[in-house]
Amino acid sequence: MKERLALVVLAVIVIIALVWLYAYKLTPEPNAVSPDNSSAGSRAASIENPSRITKKTFGLYVTPSNSPVSPEKFTGYHTGVDFETTPDEANIDIPVPAICEGTLLLKKYATGYGGVAVQSCMLYGQPVTIIYGHLELASIMPGIGQQLKKGETIGILGKGYSTETDGERKHLHLGIHKGLVINILGYVQKQPELSGWLDPMQFLK
Numbered sequence: 415m416k417e418r419l420a421l422v423v424l425a426v427i428v429i430i431a432l433v434w435l436y437a438y439k440l441t442p443e444p445n446a447v448s449p450d451n452s453s454a455g456s457r458a459a460s461i462e463n464p465s466r467i468t469k470k471t472f473g474l475y476v477t478p479s480n481s482p483v484s485p486e487k488f489t490g491y492h493t494g495v496d497f498e499t500t501p502d503e504a505n506i507d508i509p510v511p512a513i514c515e516g517t518l519l520l521k522k523y524a525t526g527y528g529g530v531a532v533q534s535c536m537l538y539g540q541p542v543t544i545i546y547g548h549l550e551l552a553s554i555m556p557g558i559g560q561q562l563k564k565g566e567t568i569g570i571l572g573k574g575y576s577t578e579t580d581g582e583r584k585h586l587h588l589g590i591h592k593g594l595v596i597n598i599l600g601y602v603q604k605q606p607e608l609s610g611w612l613d614p615m616q617f618l619k
């Protein structure tokens with residue numbers, strides 16, 4: 415009887431030891447590199463990344479009654495692309511990088527945009543101007559005439575529904591206008607006028 419009890423105790427000890435060893439092996443070491451990329455994955459894409467949600471695509475005809483955003487104060491064909499922010503980006507600085515290399519031509523406050531910056535670039539061998547709309551004007555550090563490298567920060571997005579965005583949601587309006595003439599119109603009233611503009615998505619792909 416005593417031998418049997420000893421065997422049972424031994425068996426229990428062996429089982430506990432095996433379970434412990436198994437659990438220990440499955441527990442990753444504290445310094446082990448996590449195989450998932452949760453830290454990188456949770457970092458939001460750059461604001462001009464094509465993977466961003468776009469509520470208004472290039473050429474979309476918008477009216478206050480059909481607009482994907484509300485309230486809408488514009489009517490016309492959208493001359494650029496809007497890149498949306500997520501709710502958790504509402505109160506953090508979202509940098510807006512130059513999408514190409516070129517000179518800063520303009521930074522000012524404009525109705526419909528709040529802060530807006532215009533940069534000249536060469537695209538497919540042709541001069542264009544890039545319109546960056548809804549930036550916080552005071553955050554635009556480069557001076558007029560300053561050469562910007564691709565990826566260099568122009569400024570940060572203006573706070574949503576404030577004067578920094580002229581009351582618009584927090585987002586980037588990105589337009590590419592052909593030629594060197596500065597034209598910051600966000601909408602044109604006739605579809606053929608869109609030919610003066612390029613779809614930024616074609617360039618950012």
Ligand SMILES: [Zn+2]
Nearest residue numbers: 495496587600
């Ligand atoms: Zn827009």
